[in-house]
Amino acid sequence: MLKQKLKGYHVILASGSPRRQQFFKDLDIDFSIQIKEIEEKYPKELKAAEIxxxxxDLKSKAFTNLQKEDLLITSDTIVWLEGVALGKPKDAKDAFNMLKRLSGKKHKVITSISIKNTFFQKIINDSTTVNFKKLSDDEIHYYIDNYKPFDKAGAYGIQEWIGFIGIESIEGSYFNVVGLPIHKLYDELMKL
Structure with missing residues (x-):
């Protein structure tokens, strides 16, 4: 269905995330992967979904030579905890500190998606509330040592061991926490 809708487009997924790439495959979208390295800096006054x-949008601006048949999809995810954005951890110590902060608390996972071609750009976002149980230091160390969550915002993947044992409840889209609010992306692409 979506494949037919996107027939005239060359869909570019600008993401190295294996989870996002799998979502596109599962949606039966023909796409190519193109990644441009950018420095992910944002103005300090931005909050939550503004970030x-x-x-x-910043990731989309790195693509300066889009052709008229190109449809570029870029995205970004953060974990929003008590007014602070948690991105990807720098190392094991940073990952431990993030998970320690998340332990026993609710936080939001926020993902934005930019859909862009030479004629238009649309940015959508979604937010899911995740409730973690109190995690022991041993559980946190076990997870970091065995799953190395250094490519994940907030230092965890809901679809991994820590999600199985640590997440008590979520409000909103599970897939948003994995990395993309697929239902919203699908709806926007079907409007093209």
Whole structure:
């Protein structure tokens, strides 16, 4: 269905995330992967979805030579905890500190997606509330040592061991926490 809708487009997914790439395969979208390295910096006054909207747009601006048949998809995810954005951890110590902060608390996972071609750009976002149980230091160390969550915002993947044992509840889209609010992306692409 979506494949037919996107027939005239060359869909470019600008993401190295294996989870996002799998979502596109599962949606039966023909796409290519193109990644441009950018420095993910944003103005300090931005909050929550303003940050991910800004970064998804920033990633799209790195593609300066889009052709008229190109449809570029960029995205960004953060974990929003008590007014602070948690991105990807720098190392094991940073990952431990993030998970320690998330332990026993609710936080939001916010993802923004930019859909862009030479004629238009649309930025959408979604937010899911995640409730973690109190995690022991041993559980946190076990997870970091065995799963190395250094490519994940907030230092965890809901679809991994820590999600199985640590997440008590979520409000909103599970897939948003994995990395993309697929239902919203699908709806926007079907409008093209």
């Amino acid at each position: 991910t909207d800004f970064l998804a």
